[in-house]
Amino acid sequence: xxxxxxxxxxxxxxxxxxxxxxxxxxxxxxxxxxxxxxxxxxxxxxxxxxxxxxxxxxxxxxxxxxxxxxxxxxxxxxxxxxxxxxxxxxxxxxxxxxxxxxxxxxx
Numbered sequence: 186x187x188x189x190x191x192x193x194x195x196x197x198x199x200x201x202x203x204x205x206x207x208x209x210x211x212x213x214x215x216x217x218x219x220x221x222x223x224x225x226x227x228x229x230x231x232x233x234x235x236x237x238x239x240x241x242x243x244x245x246x247x248x249x250x251x252x253x254x255x256x257x258x259x260x261x262x263x264x265x266x267x268x269x270x271x272x273x274x275x276x277x278x279x280x281x282x283x284x285x286x287x288x289x290x291x292x
C-alpha cells in the first residue's frame with residue numbers, strides 16, 4: 186500500500202526529483218513490512234492435530250453418556266462412548282478414538 190501511495194504522490198503531486206525518492210522510500214517500507222510478516226509467520230508454532238492430540242484432552246459431557254452420548258472437547262462437539270457413564274455437565278477425559286467416536290472416562 187505504501188508503494189502505491191508513493192507512486193501516486195510521485196506522478197500527481199511531487200516534482201520529478203522528489204518523486205524518485207518517495208518511490209524508493211515506499212519500496213523500502215514495503216520490503217520491510219514483507220520481511221517482518223515473514224519473520225513473524227515463521228515464529229508461529231504449527232497446530233498439531235489428529236487423534237494423538239485428542240487423547241488425554243479434557244472435556245465436558247454435553248449430554249448424558251450411558252454409554253453413548255456427546256461431549257465437548259476443545260470447543261468441538263463429538264459423539265462419545267463412556268462405559269462408566271457420566272451425566273451432562275460432568276468433566277471427562279478422552280482415552281481413545283474409534284472412527285469419529287471418542288472413548289471417554291469420568292475425570
